[in-house]
Amino acid sequence: MIELFSANTPNGKKISIMLEEIGYNYKVTKVDINNGDQFKEDFKKISPFSKIPVIIDHKNDKTIFESGAILIYLAEKSGKFYNEKNRIEINQWLMAQVGYVGPMLGQHHQFHHYNPGKSKFGEERYFKISKRIYQELDEVLLKSKFLSGNDYTIADIATFPWIARHEWHDLGLKNYKNLTRWYDEISHREAVKRGFAFMNNNELIPKS
Numbered sequence: 001m002i003e004l005f006s007a008n009t010p011n012g013k014k015i016s017i018m019l020e021e022i023g024y025n026y027k028v029t030k031v032d033i034n035n036g037d038q039f040k041e042d043f044k045k046i047s048p049f050s051k052i053p054v055i056i057d058h059k060n061d062k063t064i065f066e067s068g069a070i071l072i073y074l075a076e077k078s079g080k081f082y083n084e085k086n087r088i089e090i091n092q093w094l095m096a097q098v099g100y101v102g103p104m105l106g107q108h109h110q111f112h113h114y115n116p117g118k119s120k121f122g123e124e125r126y127f128k129i130s131k132r133i134y135q136e137l138d139e140v141l142l143k144s145k146f147l148s149g150n151d152y153t154i155a156d157i158a159t160f161p162w163i164a165r166h167e168w169h170d171l172g173l174k175n176y177k178n179l180t181r182w183y184d185e186i187s188h189r190e191a192v193k194r195g196f197a198f199m200n201n202n203e204l205i206p207k208s
């Protein structure tokens, strides 16, 4: 059984979506990051930077932090969404999500959604970067069905929950035709719907 330490955020949802996709039995342990649970001694032992998500695979006592590392672990263990022939391409897109797409859209959330009016510079900077990211993803998805080629992979699973915050981004997802096509296709997967609602059974994926 896998124990998922998580919160209801895009990074948290990546792992519940993957667990649903591979059909594993898992238990969610909520980490209340708004009230400082992530800084508690016990949690720091399994997450040195005090971040969710983390998993413990109780079958072999393995603890893993960092969403990209967790997705790779689950993909290798299940043999799904990480085709050996395509690993370089999948790794590129997965690393780009973890190192760029997520952190930049996350800053856009901070300045534009949570704290508007506090920093004109921050708002403009991350709005512009987020717009570039949408355009760049749209260009890639003009040429290929999914981010790393024809197959749905852990790179798509990592990126999807961030684009699912598109209403906060105020960029008009529908302006990006190929990104919308990709978003709609993933939104319709039953496992994605279940994984998205892992902390709130009534939570629906925002429409494009």
Ligand SMILES: N[C@@H](CCC(=O)N[C@@H](CS)C(=O)NCC(=O)O)C(=O)O
Pocket (backbone or CB within 6 Å): 007, 009, 010, 011, 012, 033, 038, 050, 051, 052, 053, 065, 066, 067, 068, 098
């Ligand atoms: N690079 C990390 C980022 C994880 C992350 O930023 N988690 C946030 C929630 S989405 C968090 O735990 N924040 C709590 C804090 O920083 O205090 C990953 O991909 O797993």
